[in-house]
Amino acid sequence: MGSTTTSHHVDVAIIGGGITGLTLALGLQARNVRFTVYERAPSLKEIGAGVGFSPNAERAMELLNPDVHAAFKAVANANGEDYFQWVDGYATGQLIYKLYVGEGKFQGCRRSDFVEGLARKIPNDSIKYGKEVIEIRTGDDGRPIVVFKDGEEIVADIVIGADGIRSITRQQLLGPTNPASHPSYTHRCCFRALVPIPLASDAITLAGGDGAYSTSTRFMYNGPDGHIITYPVAGDTLLNILVVMTDYCDWKAKDGKMTARTTKAEAVEFFRDWKHPAVKAMVNELLPEVLDKWGVFDMMKDPAERYNEGCVVLAGDAAHAAGPHLGGGAGMGIEDALVLATALEAVDGKAEGEEKVRLCERALETYNQVRYERTQWLIKATREACALFHLKPPEVPNKQHNEMFGKEVSERFHTIWDGDVEGMVESTRKLLEAGQ
Ligand SMILES: Cc1cc2nc3c(=O)[nH]c(=O)nc-3n(C[C@H](O)[C@H](O)[C@H](O)COP(=O)(O)OP(=O)(O)OC[C@H]3O[C@@H](n4cnc5c(N)ncnc54)[C@H](O)[C@@H]3O)c2cc1C
Structure with a gap:
């Protein structure tokens, strides 16, 4: 310099x-x-x-x-709407809560x-x-x-x-x-994916949901030990999907690596009993067969x-x-x-x-x-x-x-x-x- x-x-x-x-x-x-x-x-x-x-x-x-x-x-x-919506993804599919985010706010990219x-x-x-x-x-x-x-x-x-x-x-x-x-490891791990919206919408509709609405705005699907967040990005062409799962084991990847190559079978097994059509479609149809699992780490234990x-x-x-x-x-x-x-x-x-x-x-x-x-x-x-x-x-x-x-x-x-x-x-x- x-x-x-x-x-x-x-x-x-x-x-x-x-x-x-x-x-x-x-x-x-x-x-x-x-x-x-x-x-x-x-x-x-x-x-x-x-x-x-x-x-x-x-x-x-x-x-x-x-x-x-x-x-x-x-x-x-x-x-699509200026709200963040939380939905029971496990049993009933009902809305749990809807939070106003402000006009044109909390947008993704x-x-x-x-x-x-x-x-x-x-x-x-x-x-x-x-x-x-x-x-x-x-x-x-x-x-x-x-x-x-x-x-x-x-x-x-x-x-x-x-x-x-x-x-x-x-x-x-x-x-x-x-x-x-x-x-340190928070005992949560996640899968991330960007999926073309027409594909996501069709898969959700085929599973019995409202594909067009589910892919148009920000949602979180909640259930035991896990949640899934979705929102549209890239000019409404891609659906951002973040699948979060609790992991009761230690993080096994070596050399401090925070990602581990795996298959989507892990997610399919984890979400097996979840009933919401959007959850079923995302986990069973939309996640790639082979993908990275991300360990969620933070600075809580030793700040x-x-x-x-x-x-x-x-x-x-x-x-x-x-x-x-x-x-x-x-x-x-x-x-x-x-x-x-x-x-x-x-x-x-x-x-x-x-x-x-x-x-x-x-x-x-x-x-x-x-x-x-x-x-x-x-x-x-x-x-x-x-x-x-x-x-x-x-x-x-x-x-x-x-x-x-x-x-x-x-x-x-x-x-x-x-x-x-x-x-x-x-x-x-x-x-x-x-x-x-
Ligand atoms: C799944 C997931 C979803 C998230 N969603 C959101 C969200 O919606 N909204 C939000 O606000 N936050 C979100 N976050 C958090 C957000 O991603 C991070 O807080 C943010 O990206 C941190 O940015 P950063 O620039 O501090 O660090 P980083 O993005 O990690 O950038 C660090 C940079 O430093 C470089 N670097 C590292 N070591 C060295 C070195 N030794 N020498 C030179 N360069 C080096 C790296 O290559 C990298 O480019 C999310 C996080 C995750 C994991």
Whole structure:
């Protein structure tokens, strides 16, 4: 990277070009803060899955950089109805609860469409692919040195680890043998698929359901020990399917791998007694014969006590990986990006040498202060929500259960959706002013 301790500019190294890393890059770009993204993969890759963004995430995108929001809106798929509907997928097929998501909100998209749209808005020389970080250490001047697998070393004023759930930055920050450096298995696993909507619709109708309606909007099918989420993406051409199952065994994949190749027979057996036609069609007909099973890991058991140390900081899943069940992880990464961009803009160009290092540390400390509580809450709330989603027959559905379900579910979603994004930006600025 270009700068030296005698420059007033803050040079930021972002490790990881996922949703957190790229939205952060665009936030810094909008604020004229210098950055480079280092991504391990040789190029952007398709993982064949959807992602949905909640209202808070959209507000954070707008404040971060209107280009981020435009990139999402260009690929976002409207839900047929502005509701999230939970249905008894096991026994009766009845509606359990219907939550208003806001007009045109909580839309999904194909993950790769969004990531590609973000990357297109960043100059080519600011994203370096095929750069795997293996070590981060502190130089004599207090600035971090990043070491890559190919032998290159760079010095930055600030290193932001947006390198996902198995973050090397977290291991470097907390120590590789510290339990907080590693995620743990939640005893849930999932299958993910994107299926052409005409195919999905026909299969559901053939199984006795309403294929057109089931594929037009956002649903969750609930039952004992499992649930299935579906929503349309890619201009209503594909149905995103996420099948979640409880697993009472330990995760067996070796070398910390979070996916394991298997066949759909596992899902067919798991959902054998579920009666809803959409569930039957998705599991028996629409999942591919051979596919990856994803272990759901999170940072609940051994959370990091803080996200920053010196001039190195964690963001997104690297800091606070949660399960997928509340659809809030990526949105939280974007909120992180907004606070980091705000804090770094405030210190950029203000000082050189030791004073610059002090200001950078203070900016990251402020980020930690503003973001820690909310992001740790998400991990816990996600586990609780997953437990709620797994019905315990024969007690459901009944009016009393459904009222409790609605209350518990809405509280958690609204805590995510109604997060005061503008207030967070304001607090960040005020805390930094007060500390200077
Ligand atoms: C099944 C499922 C469904 C989900 N659905 C939703 C949803 O609907 N809404 C929502 O908000 N969230 C959802 N989430 C959560 C969301 O996917 C994550 O929170 C989000 O993708 C995290 O983004 P990230 O950029 O922090 O990490 P990642 O997406 O993991 O990106 C990290 C990047 O860092 C790179 N990297 C890793 N190590 C290194 C290294 N050593 N050197 C250089 N680069 C490195 C990786 O290659 C990767 O590109 C879901 C999660 C799952 C599993």
